[in-house]
Every structure is written in C-alpha cells, then in structure tokens.
Amino acid sequence: MSPGARPGRALVIDGPGRHRLTETEPARPGPGEALVEVAAAGICMSDREVYEGRRDPGFVRYPVVPGHEWSGTVVAVGTGVEPSLVGRRTVAEGFRACGTCERCRCGETSLCSGGYAETGFTEPGAFADHVTVPARLLHLLDDDADLRAAALLEPAAVIAAAVRAGRPRPGERIAVVGAGTLGLLAVQLLTASSPAGLTVVDPRSARGEQARRFGATEAVTPEEAETSNGSYDLVIETAGAPTTAASSCLLARRGGRVVLTGMFTPGAVGIDPVHLSLSQLEVRSVFGAPSWAWSDAVRAFGLGLLDPAPLITHEFPLERFADAIALVGGGDPKTGKVLLRP
Incomplete structure (x- = not known):
C-alpha cells in the first residue's frame, strides 16, 4: 500500500x-x-x-x-x-x-x-x-x-474548449442551446465576454430561471427561439437532442458561428447543407477537452469566473x-x- x-x-x-x-x-x-x-x-x-x-x-x-x-x-x-x-x-x-x-x-x-x-x-x-x-x-x-x-471541472473544460472555438467578442448576441450542466457552465463563461445579449434555449422553465441567475439575459423555449432564427452571432449547442444541431444552425445569423458540444445519437436530424452553404456558417464540434481547455477552466475556477x-x-x-x-x-x-x- x-x-x-x-x-x-x-x-x-x-x-x-x-x-x-x-x-x-x-x-x-x-x-x-x-x-x-x-x-x-x-x-x-x-x-x-x-x-x-x-x-x-x-x-x-x-x-x-x-x-x-x-x-x-x-x-x-x-x-x-x-x-x-x-x-x-x-x-x-x-x-x-x-x-x-x-x-x-x-x-x-x-x-x-x-x-x-x-x-x-x-x-x-x-x-x-x-x-x-x-x-x-x-x-x-x-x-x-x-x-x-x-x-x-471536467465538463467545464469541455465548455472552455467550445467557448474558445466560438471566439465570443464583446457586444455580440449569443445563444446557448440547452440548460443542462454544459449549458449552464457555458452561460457562466460567456458572461465574462460581455455579450450584448445571452439567450438560453431550453423547454424547462426552472432551468431557464437558473440560467438567468448565472448571467443569461433571457431564457426561451425552443418554440419561442424559432422567432429569432438568423439573429445570433454565436450559438453554442450543448443539448445533444435529435434536432438541436439543425436548429442551432438556423438560430445563427448569416456568416455566424455554431459550436456543437452535445453527444448526438444515430438518427439525429442533419444540418441542411443548402442553408449551411448559403448562410456561410462556420460550424465546429467539440469532443472532450484538450490540455489547454483544462487550463482555461481551472484558471476561470480559481478566479471565480466559474462556480x-x-x-x-x-x-x-x-x-x-x-x-x-x-x-x-x-x-x-x-x-x-x-x-x-x-
């Protein structure tokens, strides 16, 4: 021993x-x-x-x-x-x-x-x-x-990788799809980038309320979010639901950025290639966290930006x-x- x-x-x-x-x-x-x-x-x-x-x-x-x-x-x-x-x-x-x-x-x-x-x-x-x-x-x-x-801090490192991939800039409109662990951690990190608006999309009202406490400016249901399609500079998808990869791309403005972090299962709705091409979207995916993302998450935790x-x-x-x-x-x-x- x-x-x-x-x-x-x-x-x-x-x-x-x-x-x-x-x-x-x-x-x-x-x-x-x-x-x-x-x-x-x-x-x-x-x-x-x-x-x-x-x-x-x-x-x-x-x-x-x-x-x-x-x-x-x-x-x-x-x-x-x-x-x-x-x-x-x-x-x-x-x-x-x-x-x-x-x-x-x-x-x-x-x-x-x-x-x-x-x-x-x-x-x-x-x-x-x-x-x-x-x-x-x-x-x-x-x-x-x-x-x-x-x-x-393990899921936080995954989100740190997603946030860096998304390159949030002050004054941008940002949406987070999903208010589970990943989504709520994303809200905390994205708040530090001083967005003009930070919307969380989730069908659960209680999760929406928690997202507001973490810094989101609004919380909407997926149905309500559809009225804002094409409005967001950056969309970070965290839900991994069958439709959320496709719906996240619809939320992004033309020339916008989408980062997929959810773990999708076979049969999930695909992203429309015509929309992707005509809108000139930048789409990234994240699986796990590289070493630098762990460093980012641990640093944010130590500074109190992530709780x-x-x-x-x-x-x-x-x-x-x-x-x-x-x-x-x-x-x-x-x-x-x-x-x-x-």
Missing part, C-alpha cells in the same frame, strides 16, 4: 446492469504516476450509458471503475514525480493521450491518434476512494479550492450508486448534477 493512502473501496461495473462495491488496497503509484484520494466524483449520462451497456464498445472496457469527473488530493507519487505534489488539491484530464502523435504535438490531445484510453472508461476511474493517474495530467488547484465544486457549486443537487455515498445513477437522465427537472462522495 502507498504511504499516506488508507484502504478503500471501488465501484466496479462488470458488464451492463451489473455492479459491485469491492475492497481495494491502493498500490504504490508507478513511475510518473500520482495516487489521489477522491473527494467527489460527478455522474453524467455517459456513465449511465456504460452501466446500461449503451456506450459504443470501442469506448469502454469492462470490467471498469467509472468516474471521469472528479477532484481530490494527491496522497502519493511515483518515481520521477515532484514530491511536493503530495497534499495538493487537484483535478486531472481524462484522456490518456500519447503525447507523441501529430495531433498531440499540435496541442490537440483530445484527438490523439495513438489509441483511445480514458479514465473511467478504459482505465480505472474515480468511483472509488482512490484513483491513480499519470502525474502529467494533473491540474493543481488553490489550497482552499472547493473540491465538491471542482468535481465539475459549478450551484449545479449540484444530490450527493450519495458509493454504497448508494444504484440510487444515484437512476437519477441521472431520469427526467426530473429538479435533478441537476449528482455526485458520489467516497
């Missing part, structure tokens, strides 16, 4: 619909690795897909300890890692990028061509008392950082994983971010 690490437990999904809580003894971290005591881990829809067996087989490896959204404190490090990291509060990138392929060398670590590997999907994740990660993936937090809120804490509505111990996972994607508008607290 590693010095400073206490015995613990891990939540293992052996296959679709089958999970167990097992006793673990944290191993001494290997060369270049850090052992982190988990403070909190968020559950998202991709975790539910893993549990239900709906995730693409190329992006999961059973049995697996899930948990890719998390925060914690370094308790031990392997050889070649700076010893002063022990005791530091931290989060870590999920993608285990190779660092040597062309895309990684260009800084696009979320597009690594060296083979897919990600904490919580192919590598043991943070639904456990401890998680071991390559130390090069750590992003250190302030000594007084709220680790409960910091567990949401994920109000998004958290439920917290459960590892023993109640079944109750926690049932809430995620269950359709209750009162359910926000669900955390596991080892």
Whole structure:
C-alpha cells in the first residue's frame, strides 16, 4: 500500500446492469504516476450509458471503475514525480493521450491518434476512494479550492474548449442551446465576454430561471427561439437532442458561428447543407477537452469566473450508486448534477 493512502473501496461495473462495491488496497503509484484520494466524483449520462451497456464498445472496457469527473488530493507519487505534489488539491484530464502523435504535438490531445484510453472508461476511474493517474495530467488547484465544486471541472473544460472555438467578442448576441450542466457552465463563461445579449434555449422553465441567475439575459423555449432564427452571432449547442444541431444552425445569423458540444445519437436530424452553404456558417464540434481547455477552466475556477457549486443537487455515498445513477437522465427537472462522495 502507498504511504499516506488508507484502504478503500471501488465501484466496479462488470458488464451492463451489473455492479459491485469491492475492497481495494491502493498500490504504490508507478513511475510518473500520482495516487489521489477522491473527494467527489460527478455522474453524467455517459456513465449511465456504460452501466446500461449503451456506450459504443470501442469506448469502454469492462470490467471498469467509472468516474471521469472528479477532484481530490494527491496522497502519493511515483518515481520521477515532484514530491511536493503530495497534499495538493487537484483535478486531472481524462484522456490518456500519447503525447507523441501529430495531433498531440499540435496541442490537440483530445484527438490523439495513438489509441483511445480514458479514465473511467478504459482505465480505472474515480468511483472509488482512490484513483491513480499519470502525474502529467494533473491540474493543481488553490489550497482552499472547493473540491465538491471542482468535481465539475471536467465538463467545464469541455465548455472552455467550445467557448474558445466560438471566439465570443464583446457586444455580440449569443445563444446557448440547452440548460443542462454544459449549458449552464457555458452561460457562466460567456458572461465574462460581455455579450450584448445571452439567450438560453431550453423547454424547462426552472432551468431557464437558473440560467438567468448565472448571467443569461433571457431564457426561451425552443418554440419561442424559432422567432429569432438568423439573429445570433454565436450559438453554442450543448443539448445533444435529435434536432438541436439543425436548429442551432438556423438560430445563427448569416456568416455566424455554431459550436456543437452535445453527444448526438444515430438518427439525429442533419444540418441542411443548402442553408449551411448559403448562410456561410462556420460550424465546429467539440469532443472532450484538450490540455489547454483544462487550463482555461481551472484558471476561470480559481478566479471565480466559474462556480459549478450551484449545479449540484444530490450527493450519495458509493454504497448508494444504484440510487444515484437512476437519477441521472431520469427526467426530473429538479435533478441537476449528482455526485458520489467516497
């Protein structure tokens, strides 16, 4: 067992619909690795897909300890890692990028061509008392950082990538489609760009009210948004609903910019190529977060520009994983971010 690490437990999904809580003894971290005591881990829809067996087989490896959204404190490090990291509060990138392929060398670590590997999907994740990660993936937090809120820095990094891709400029009209975790985090980051107007599109009135508290100037339903088609300089799509890629492109003005961050399923409505061409839209997509986006998110968190804490509505111990996972994607508008607290 590693010095400073206490015995613990891990939540293992052996296959679709089958999970167990097992006793673990944290191993001494290997060369270049850090052992982190988990403070909190968020559950998202991709975790539910893993549990239900709906995730693409190329992006999961059973049995697996899930948990890719998390925060914690370094308790031990392997050889070649700076010893002063022990005791530091931290989060870590999920993608285990190779660092040597062309895309990684260009800084696009979320597009690594060296083979897919990600904490919580192919590598043991943070639904456990401890998680071991390559130390090069750590992003250190302030000594007084709220680790409960910091567990949401993984989705925040995705949104940081989307916002940088969208290049918001002061005085622009911006729309955010979807007011889930990604959408509400987007509102916080986009508010800092001083838009002339920041509209959130979501059918749930309670989410719209929360978006206003986070800085949105208005919240409308998808039906109401249709009256503003062609009005926005920048549209950031976060919902991943079957129609939102196409409808987001309709919201953008001619020559506008659209960034897609939602995870779409087969059969989603396609973008009209005639509209795309005639409107000269710039359309980008975001999958995961490269290293620089993590840096952006952690910096914004440290400066107080990003406060994920109000998004958290439920917290459960590892023993109640079944109750926690049932809430995620269950359709209750009162359910926000669900955390596991080892």
